[in-house]
Amino acid sequence: MTAVCTALVVGGGIAGPVTAMALRRAGIEATVYEGHPSAADGAGVTLTLAPNGLAALRAVDAEQAVREVGLPMRRTVITDGRGGLIGTLPHVAVEPVTVGLWRDDLARALRERAEAQGVPIVHGKRLVDAESTTDGVLARFGDGSTATADLLIGADGIRSRVRTLIDPAAPDPQVLPLLNLGGAARYAVPDADPEAMYLVFGSRGFFGYWVEPDGRTAWFANVPDPRPTTWAEANQTPPDQWLHRLREVYADDVPAHQVLAHTDAADVVAIGSIESMPSVPHWYRDRMVLVGDAVHAPSPSSGQGASLAVESAVQLARCLRDHPDLPAALTAYERLRRPRVEKVVRRGRQTTSTKTAGPVAKRMMRIMMPLALRTFLNPERSLGAEQRYRIDWDAPVSAELAQH
Known part of the structure; x- marks a missing residue:
């Protein structure tokens, strides 16, 4: 049984509601504090949620709600600007398949699932400061209000305020x-x-x-x-x-x-x-910890930003559930997550660099693509392990740590 009974989750986008739902399942009362004055619905931009991310949503009973607002994506077709086919990549043969969706649809589905499960989401609460005390953490918001809990979780995105509170020297994106x-x-x-x-x-x-x-x-x-x-x-x-x-x-x-x-x-x-995000030296300090883009935002080219955020939310809750000692729980969380997310961040950065390929590189790409699809670009070889990653909610964290 965890010693953490209550948590403040800063950020109501993607990572925040999932973190709160996972904490609730772990027996921890969590409230989400969002800086915007209201839910911002609209077209937004598109993203994909990979099979590993959808599978992680099962732990918080949100997979189906997200699949209902997304489109199944079973292959990627690559062309040049003249309409010529460069290659077709079938996606990793795993269920559930990748879904494409609008970011705001995803955020809304997660927010509605969280509220349906009893998670309070409070808008208009922009975090300006926080400090750990002997028995908890005190958060101060821009409207002058405060809140206390056993733990503060920064799910506040790539320009995280919580990240700078944990480490004023933390790197910028x-x-x-x-x-x-x-x-x-x-x-x-x-x-x-x-x-x-x-x-x-x-x-x-x-x-x-x-x-x-x-x-x-x-x-x-x-x-x-x-x-x-x-x-x-x-x-x-x-x-x-x-x-x-x-x-x-x-x-x-x-x-x-x-x-x-x-x-x-x-x-x-x-x-x-x-x-x-480059490698963040400090994922936590005292009674504050980071999840999602606040600590491991990859380039959108990775196709894994939202999925990694969901995974980290679930893994943090498992670690808090299984470790009554807070420092031990946060250490276990970082140990489980850092190697995986930083590998994906590196891959995303490399993928992004190919988007600036010049004319000669594009011609070579077209020539080499058939061979590449059979070797290093084969989806099973390049992305299979990444997308087949699964979190066993019921398994003890100690068993997973023993494999790292």
Whole structure:
């Protein structure tokens, strides 16, 4: 039985509600504190949830709710900007299959599952400070209110306030030289496989898309740009200007230019530069600990950001459940998670670098792809172990630690 009975979870996005649900199953009362004044629903941007992430959601009885708002993705089709096929990669032969979905749909499904399970989610609570005491932790919010509990968990994203409270010298996110934008077009790419994600190595940018059942095409664009651009800076540029720039960048690429021609400016979302977290030296201190993007955000190119966040939420709850000593629980949690997540972060960074390939590299890619698909790009070889990872909720953490 854990000595932790109550927890404050800072962040109501993806990791926060899952952490609270997992803690609740472990017998710990958890409340989620979200800085935004209300739930922010809307189109947002797209992401994928890998088989390992969906499997981890079973531990908190949320898998089905998420699958209902996603689309099964069984293969990835890679083309060049002229529409020429570079290669088709079948996904790892494992259930559940990867799903593609809108970030806001995922966050809403998780939030609703958490609330249905009795997890309180309080909005308008932006964390400004926290301090550990002899018998708990005190959190202070921007509206002047406070809250106390046995443990504070930072699920507050890549610009985590909790991370800087744990370690003021903690590293900042690493900026990669690609702008990330997304949106939806009122257009269905003709003859698109409804269970495929399409990746286009265009002449001046990287473009991805899939076709939705309602006839829209969900898309994202990665445009090379060496200037670091935050979300706030990206959103100082009006959406119609972003759309104009994208239409210029992809003017010679199919089907990107058709998709963008049918996209309204109101449906364009600017994220800013792609970022990932370098190795974070301190995952916890005293009665504060990190989960999700706050501690191990990979590049979106990894396809594992949300899945790793879900896994870490479940593993943290298991460690707290099985270790009555808090320092031992947090040490076990980091020991279980750090090697796996940092390996994925490295892979994501490498994958992102291929999106800036020049014309010669793209020609070589097309020539070498058939061999690559049989060897190092074979999904079973490159991603099989990563996506087949499963968490046994009922097993004691000590048994898993013995294998590390």
